[in-house]
Amino acid sequence: MKRPNILFIMADQMAAPLLPIHDPASPIKMPNLVRLAETGVVFDSAYCNSPLCAPSRFTLVSGQLPSKIGAYDNAADFPGDVPTYAHYLRSLGYHTALSGKMHFCGPDQLHGYEERLTSDIYPADYGWAVNWDAPEERLSWYHNMSSVLQAGPTVRTNQLDFDEEVVFKAQQYLYNHVRENAEQPFCLTVSMTHPHDPYCIPEEFWNLYRDEDIPLPGVNIDQQDLDLHSQRILKVIDLWGKELPAEKIRDARRAYFGACSYIDANIGKLLKTLGDCGLAEDTIIVFSGDHGDMLGERGLWYKMHWFEMAARVPFVVHAPRQFAAHRVSQSMSTADLLPTLVELAGGTLDPSLPLDGRSLLPHLQGSGGHDEVLGEYMGEGTNSPLMMIRRGDWKFIYCEQDPLLLFNVANDPHELENLAQSPEHQGLLAEFLADARQRWDIPAIHQATLASQRRRRFVAEALTKGKLKSWDHQPMVDASQQYMRNHIDLDDLERRARYPRP
Incomplete structure (x- = not known):
């Protein structure tokens, strides 16, 4: 029996709490995702394992927590010997392909994918390494507020160029699959970079909304009253001691909503191509993302924290x-993707290989499943590991250098009441703290993070001297095998290129 095809679609920085699949009152227009969710399994409490692009993605493809694989920040080297879902599926006979972003850093730009259809949008070198040795220094490549202050409609951007290529190459991959290799199962990952900032989008999507449709942030907290990590983030993004004009906050959110609709339009293109190619019935579709975006809530922007807007991601399985079709209320994470895909493909996990993720098959079958997420953050804005445990109704945020945070997310979805100082919750807090200290050797992780940063900063500086040898993926195209060429019979060429074949 042929194994099912798998189409994994990713968005970048898409905040799950805002989406219409989770909030019926959401003004965001995503009809294709809504239809997919109506006949799929929707995970209402899905999280990333690190609220930053590269660490989240390394965990997503490997099923291992960031500290286990050195995924400390956006310039961390992802070792080539870490098994990924692409390795597993390839060993099961799948053709594995990636179209778009995965933010791999280091010389291995494949990590089990047999083929990458595009380059990455982000650099593959160590230039964005964080520096805990100088925590007060604001590095030039850090986010600033230009994304908000320059928000609005646009004709073209770097990210539009990229996502247009990502979707086009993915569609071509599906066409080529049915024309050339229909018997082999495929796992195609399509990873777009919207709605990630900068907050600008073409008028076609900007004009889906009006200013009056765009709610301003609902949670506003004075900067001096924020938790210490939030205060550090404001310094990282150059917003500490400053205010943003309300009209620019609205513009940024309107563009972000438009970018979500743009992603939805691309989901529609991919679904139509699946249908046109006769692949819809035999393809499992997964839609998710790498982290969210605070979008001005609590006065914060972008990600880098464990609050719901930054840490929760969409996760839909359509099979x-x-x-x-049903909804899953238990908390899970994108680390669970690898074991889930392996089981959906009819394979088995190698018990001798390390794995932190757990299969979602019980959730998909409606028979229960785990209700816990572990998260780790060692990126910019902190100078000590910032860990998170989400279990049941509770979220515990733990840093040895900061006051503890404890929220009942069920009763307090906006995380306004830190119960860590509540006398009646001291027993629960002590249990979480003991659990965290048992799970994580913070001094060891801290030293490993510092050592990695120092190595990478040294290597990055050295590699700027002399001749540059880029690690960026270079997709190769053999034009001699495209379109009409004299070494192929014209009738045979046209017949092979046509679908369905005459």
């Missing part, structure tokens, strides 16, 4: 022939 209606296998799983009845």
Whole structure:
């Protein structure tokens, strides 16, 4: 029996709490995702394992927590010997392909994918390494507020160029699959970079909304009253001691909503191509993301914290022939993707290989499953590991250098009441703290993070001297095998290129 095809679609920096699949009152227009969710399994409490692009993605593809694989920040080297879902599926006979962003850093730009259809949008070198040795120094490549202050409609951007290529190459991959290799199962990952800032989008999507449709942030906290990590983030993004004009906050959110609709339009293109190619019935579709965006809530922007807007991601599995449509309330994470895909493909996990993620098959079958997420953050804005445990109704945020944070997310979805100082919650707090200290050797992780940063900063500086040898992926195209060429019979060429074949 042929194994199912897998289409994994990713968005970048898409905040799950705002989406219409989670909030019926959401003004964001995403009809294709809504239709996919209506006949799929929707995870209402899905989290990233690190609220930063590269660490989240390294965990997503490997099923291992960032500290286990050195995924400390956006310039961390992802070792080539870490097994990924692409390695597993390839060993099961799948053709594995990636179209778009995965933010791999280091000389291995494949990590088990047999083919990358595009380059990455971000650099593959160590130039964005964080520096805990100088925590007060604001590095030039850090986010600033230009994304908000320059928000609005646009004709073209770097990210539009990239996502247009990502979707086009993915569609071509599907066309080529049915024309050339229909018997082999595929796992195609399509990873777009919207709605990640900068907050600008073409008028076609900007004009789906009006200013009056765009709610301003609902949670506003004075900067001096924020937790210490939030205060450090404001310094990282150059917003400490400053205010943003309300009209620019609205513009940024309007562009972000438009970018979500742009992603939805691209989901529609991919779904149509699946249908046109006769692949819809035999393809499992997964939609998710790498982290969210604070979008001005609590006065914060971008990600880098464990609050719901930054840490929660969409997660939908569409396989209606296998799983009845339903919603899952238990908390899970993108680390669970690898074991889930392996089981959906009919494979088995190697018990001798390390793995932190857990299969979502019980959730998909409606028979229960785990209700816990572990998260780690060692990136910019902190100078000590910032860990998170989400279990049941509770979220515990733990840093040895900061006051503890404890929220009942069920009763307090906006995380306004820190219960860590509540006398009646001291027993629960002590349990979480003991659990965290048992799970994580913070001094060891701290020293490993510093050592990695120092190595990478040294290597990055050395490699700027002399001849540059880029690690960026260079997709190769053999034009001699495209379109009409004299070494192929014209009738045969046209017949092979046509689908369905005459």
